[in-house]
Amino acid sequence: MPMASLSRWTMSYFAAALAFLIAAEALAVAGVGFPASGLAEPATLVIVHLVAIGWLSLAMAGALLQFVPVLVNRPLAFPQLALPALVALATGLLLLCAGFAALAGWIEVTLDLLPLAAAALLAGFALLGLMLTATLLSARPVALFARFVLTGLACLAATALSGGTFALVLSGRGDWLGGAALLPGGLPFHAVLGFGGWLGLIAFGVSYRLFVMFMMAPEPPARRVRPVLIGAGLGLGLAAAGLLAPFAGVEPGAGWLAAALAALAGAGACYGRDILALYRTRRRKALEINMLASIPAFAALAAGLALLPVAILVDAGEKPIAALGFLLAFGWLGGLTLAQLVKIVSFVTWLETYAPRLGRAPAPRVGDLVAMPRTGWWFLAYYGGGALAAAALALDAAQGFRWALLPGLAGTVGIAAELVRVRRLSEIKAAERPAAHDYPLLLLVRADERSSAHADHRSTLAPRA
Amino acid sequence: MPITEAPSPRVLDVRPMLRAGEEPFQAIMDAVGALAPGQTLRLIAPFRPVPLFSVMANRGFAASDRPLADGDWEVTFSPVAGMQETPESEDLAVGSSPSAVFWGDPVLELDLCGLEPPEPMVRILEALETLEPGDVLFALLAREPVFLFPELAKRRHEWAGNFDASGTDYRLLIRHGGGKGH
Numbered sequence: 001m002p003m004a005s006l007s008r009w010t011m012s013y014f015a016a017a018l019a020f021l022i023a024a025e026a027l028a029v030a031g032v033g034f035p036a037s038g039l040a041e042p043a044t045l046v047i048v049h050l051v052a053i054g055w056l057s058l059a060m061a062g063a064l065l066q067f068v069p070v071l072v073n074r075p076l077a078f079p080q081l082a083l084p085a086l087v088a089l090a091t092g093l094l095l096l097c098a099g100f101a102a103l104a105g106w107i108e109v110t111l112d113l114l115p116l117a118a119a120a121l122l123a124g125f126a127l128l129g130l131m132l133t134a135t136l137l138s139a140r141p142v143a144l145f146a147r148f149v150l151t152g153l154a155c156l157a158a159t160a161l162s163g164g165t166f167a168l169v170l171s172g173r174g175d176w177l178g179g180a181a182l183l184p185g186g187l188p189f190h191a192v193l194g195f196g197g198w199l200g201l202i203a204f205g206v207s208y209r210l211f212v213m214f215m216m217a218p219e220p221p222a223r224r225v226r227p228v229l230i231g232a233g234l235g236l237g238l239a240a241a242g243l244l245a246p247f248a249g250v251e252p253g254a255g256w257l258a259a260a261l262a263a264l265a266g267a268g269a270c271y272g273r274d275i276l277a278l279y280r281t282r283r284r285k286a287l288e289i290n291m292l293a294s295i296p297a298f299a300a301l302a303a304g305l306a307l308l309p310v311a312i313l314v315d316a317g318e319k320p321i322a323a324l325g326f327l328l329a330f331g332w333l334g335g336l337t338l339a340q341l342v343k344i345v346s347f348v349t350w351l352e353t354y355a356p357r358l359g360r361a362p363a364p365r366v367g368d369l370v371a372m373p374r375t376g377w378w379f380l381a382y383y384g385g386g387a388l389a390a391a392a393l394a395l396d397a398a399q400g401f402r403w404a405l406l407p408g409l410a411g412t413v414g415i416a417a418e419l420v421r422v423r424r425l426s427e428i429k430a431a432e433r434p435a436a437h438d439y440p441l442l443l444l445v446r447a448d449e450r451s452s453a454h455a456d457h458r459s460t461l462a463p464r465a
Numbered sequence: 466m467p468i469t470e471a472p473s474p475r476v477l478d479v480r481p482m483l484r485a486g487e488e489p490f491q492a493i494m495d496a497v498g499a500l501a502p503g504q505t506l507r508l509i510a511p512f513r514p515v516p517l518f519s520v521m522a523n524r525g526f527a528a529s530d531r532p533l534a535d536g537d538w539e540v541t542f543s544p545v546a547g548m549q550e551t552p553e554s555e556d557l558a559v560g561s562s563p564s565a566v567f568w569g570d571p572v573l574e575l576d577l578c579g580l581e582p583p584e585p586m587v588r589i590l591e592a593l594e595t596l597e598p599g600d601v602l603f604a605l606l607a608r609e610p611v612f613l614f615p616e617l618a619k620r621r622h623e624w625a626g627n628f629d630a631s632g633t634d635y636r637l638l639i640r641h642g643g644g645k646g647h
Contacts, residue, residue, distance in 0.1 A: 005487075005488055005491065005615065008486060008487075070611055070612075073609070073611065075491045075492065075495070079485070079487055080481075080485050080487075213582060213608070216581055216607070283579070284581055347583075350583075351583070351612055355586075355590075355612070355615075355616050356616070356619070358586065358587050358590035358591065358616070359587075359590040359591040359592075359593060359594035360594060363587070366583065446486065
């Protein structure tokens with residue numbers, strides 16, 4: 001069905017995601033986590049999970065709830081589950097952080113918080129997976145784009161299940177695992193599946209489709225895109241096997257991890273070639289802020305993905321690996337997400353506010369909702385701080401890392417404030433603003449339920465007065 | 466077709482969707498698309514969905530309605546014999562009006578292939594405001610205008626659209642449905 005609806009809760013997902021990102025950056029600036037603590041120590045795990053689940057996963061989930069139905073031309077399945085999923089994920093994450101805080105000895109609560117948190121997170125991700133999988137499979141045949149997302153969702157399941165198992169082990173309830181040594185050996189595979197599979201692979205797949213639209217570039221042929229999915233699938237399959245290996249009595253070494261990452265790097269290289277081609281063949285010559293601000297993210301992807309397998313293989317130690325992981329999470333995934341949030345939020349807000357007025361009252365263009373060049377300066381602060389912070393990690397300058405993150409935090413707060421201003425139509429001149437009661441709500445998209453005086457846009461099913 | 470052995474009606478209750486703030490038009494059109502030949506659709510709604518009657522009439526369905534308790538309404542859409550010919554192309558966008566083959570020649574043709582989204586949607590809705598009820602507009606687009614269709618439905622315009630044989634251009638016919646602005 002080629003009818004696209006606006007996703008009701010997507011803005012709430014984005015708001016929660018930005019709040020968790022700002023919290024994670026503020027904690028890191030305050031000196032919590034690596035490099036003051038080790039990579040696998042509870043303090044670092046708090047930051048990593050605030051970023052991975054709170055920021056990146058919630059932002060990804062909000063974007064997928066809006067765009068998966070659009071990209072497969074089917075209505076979203078079980079839309080009523082969007083809010084319960086968000087509540088379960090946010091609750092689970094807060095419990096998880098409390099559990100890690102207990103592990104670190106900061107607070108005195110039972111370690112049973114950890115499996116409880118894992119249960120809430122599993123429930124939230126299961127609801128999300130159900131909505132997206134049912135939507136993707138309702139469109140037949142299953143398109144290549146949908147296979148990216150389905151593979152990513154499989155990685156999410158593996159990440160969440162392995163994380164739940166780790167939570168049981170850490171809380172002292174892992175006896176039933178029969179002595180299989182899952183920790184710490186399983187941690188890198190858990191991270192590869194989460195960052196590389198659920199977040200990375202889906203970012204690959206979605207960007208192919210959205211960038212074609214955003215830049216008016218020709219669609220890359222499937223025979224070029226398929227190797228990306230196959231290569232990444234191979235690497236992620238290796239990572240999943242690495243998680244399961246201890247049950248077969250095998251201990252996967254650094255070579256195993258490096259091989260998984262090398263397969264992902266190969267897929268990333270093919271993907272990078274395609275994205276470069278999209279930029280070069282675009283018909284929309286002037287790049288919008290979302291595509292401009294994505295360029296540093298792709299540079300971070302190239303550097304991080306090329307060097308990470310090498311760093312693992314030569315056993316370069318925690319610092320370079322942390323720096324490369326930071327580059328990928330903060331520079332690539334974080335930067336790309338922030339950049340595309342600007343586009344998604346302004347487009348959804350424009351559609352919600354102005355679609356009923358088009359042809360009947362003056363309407364701005366989508367880009368008019370974004371304050372430029374100010375938004376660009378915030379991105380400069382974000383990426384500048386991120387680059388310095390990655391360098392500080394690599395050079396083992398703990399104080400430098402905290403100072404470098406400060407502009408990154410300022411940039412994030414600035415971008416979040418710009419997104420609020422987009423929702424409030426702050427950049428729009430008075431003549432083009434709707435009546436007060438038709439203003440978009442900050443956290444809720446109400447596309448089809450407004451009665452208004454300025455235009456007759458009653459829903460097909462709305463009662464007649 | 467005689468409806469002697471008509472299958473039992475398909476029932477769709479849109480009250481939960483409306484309560485959840487969802488737009489049920491898609492679900493209704495999906496249900497209509499999934500009807501067996503001769504099957505009727507029984508719709509339960511919290512009000513009398515008058516605008517839907519004309520949409521369904523265009524698709525060859527007659528409506529009969531009755532009030533239920535608590536102000537709810539039950540509407541039965543029955544297929545009118547001979548009016549359910551499927552559109553010539555199976556690839557027509559769902560929601561497309563099957564009567565499009567009987568529409569007159571377009572009074573306006575727009576080539577919107579080179580425009581950045583959502584400009585094509587803006588141009589089409591602006592052009593429709595200048596047309597009279599019954600006028601037909603033809604537009605050529607670079608992609609399926611998925612965000613335009615709900616707006617067309619709300620303004621009670623009818624449409625039929627599909628990709629051309631090469632799959633590069635999207636062809637869209639819209640007939641002004643007479644919905645008044647302002």
